[in-house]
Amino acid sequence: MKRLAVIGPGKVGRTLARLFHDNQVFEIGALIGRDKRPVDEAVAFIGSGEPGGSLQDADIVLVAVPDPALETVIADLIQQDLKPGAIIAHTSGALGLDLFEPLASKDVRCVCAHPVKAFADPARAVETFAGTMTTLQGEASARAELAKAFAAIGGRTLDLPDEIDRTLYHAAIVFMANHLPTLVAAGLSTFEQAGVSREDGIAIAGPILRDVLEAVLETGPAAALTGPVARGDPITVARHLEKLSHADADLAALYAALARATADVAAEKGEASVESLLAIRELTNPG
Numbered sequence: 001m002k003r004l005a006v007i008g009p010g011k012v013g014r015t016l017a018r019l020f021h022d023n024q025v026f027e028i029g030a031l032i033g034r035d036k037r038p039v040d041e042a043v044a045f046i047g048s049g050e051p052g053g054s055l056q057d058a059d060i061v062l063v064a065v066p067d068p069a070l071e072t073v074i075a076d077l078i079q080q081d082l083k084p085g086a087i088i089a090h091t092s093g094a095l096g097l098d099l100f101e102p103l104a105s106k107d108v109r110c111v112c113a114h115p116v117k118a119f120a121d122p123a124r125a126v127e128t129f130a131g132t133m134t135t136l137q138g139e140a141s142a143r144a145e146l147a148k149a150f151a152a153i154g155g156r157t158l159d160l161p162d163e164i165d166r167t168l169y170h171a172a173i174v175f176m177a178n179h180l181p182t183l184v185a186a187g188l189s190t191f192e193q194a195g196v197s198r199e200d201g202i203a204i205a206g207p208i209l210r211d212v213l214e215a216v217l218e219t220g221p222a223a224a225l226t227g228p229v230a231r232g233d234p235i236t237v238a239r240h241l242e243k244l245s246h247a248d249a250d251l252a253a254l255y256a257a258l259a260r261a262t263a264d265v266a267a268e269k270g271e272a273s274v275e276s277l278l279a280i281r282e283l284t285n286p287g
């Protein structure tokens with residue numbers, strides 16, 4: 001069995017190592033961190049691994065340190081004795097292949113392997129990993145090996161071209177996956193302003209949120225869009241904005257920005273009249 005070393009066995013590092021260990025995909029070798037205690041905790045969580053062990057016998061070195069440390073940690077690998085042909089993979093979403101440039105003279109295969117998942121709680125992440133998409137960029141044979149390994153732990157992979165803009169790639173995921181909770185928080189605050197409790201708000205919104213999300217993913221944003229903007233109803237939008245601006249200026253500004261963007265989706269849907277969407281754009285003009 002091939003051997004996996006992890007530099008930075010934090011949330012992502014220990015979750016993936018545990019999954020690879022549990023499914024007998026890789027033997028777990030060195031676990032390298034800054035302090036002894038978190039590394040010992042990682043060994044206990046994974047059920048295997050050698051605290052501070054050597055990278056020399058690692059077939060795969062997974063670098064899962066926080067983004068600000070990643071550049072230095074990868075560049076420092078130039079001084080390490082690495083196994084010829086080893087795969088060096090980092091798990092960052094925002095950072096790309098250019099971090100591997102300092103290793104160009106080394107006989108290693110470099111890959112960005114970004115698991116597109118929230119790893120806030122490693123125990124939960126292990127339970128819910130099945131179906132997770134990991135995007136791969138970099139050396140082809142290493143991508144193929146990692147694709148097999150991720151499939152063996154219930155994941156999916158997608159190869160990305162080397163030349164994509166990594167910052168915008170990451171911003172796209174942040175837009176959808178990180179801003180969705182913000183949208184729900186704004187809705188719950190608005191419910192509270194209306195006198196509806198948070199608990200009732202979640203009960204009311206839960207089914208429609210799930211339904212809309214499924215529809216958006218199945219049919220696309222324009223086909224799934226409903227509501228006053230899709231219907232071309234500037235009077236209702238104006239009423240919402242007026243009430244919100246009295247209740248909470250930040251909520252009103254967020255609503256206006258989203259309604260303005262929604263007018264573009266509604267235009268694509270084609271049900272609302274051009275005049276009504278122009279009126280909504282006027283109402284929500286930030287200037």
Ligand SMILES: NC(=O)c1ccc[n+]([C@@H]2O[C@H](COP(=O)([O-])OP(=O)(O)OC[C@H]3O[C@@H](n4cnc5c(N)ncnc54)[C@H](OP(=O)(O)O)[C@@H]3O)[C@@H](O)[C@H]2O)c1
Binds near residue numbers: 032066
């Ligand atoms: N969290 C997510 O949901 C998520 C999702 C996808 C991708 N990612 C990416 O995965 C990577 C790791 O994120 P994470 O959330 O797992 O971070 P994390 O939980 O903070 O874990 C980072 C690990 O790196 C160690 N570390 C920090 N600086 C180091 C250094 N200079 N040398 C060696 N080890 C060092 C930390 O040690 P200490 O315990 O001593 O701090 C910790 O074990 C990042 O690139 C992140 O962007 C994260």
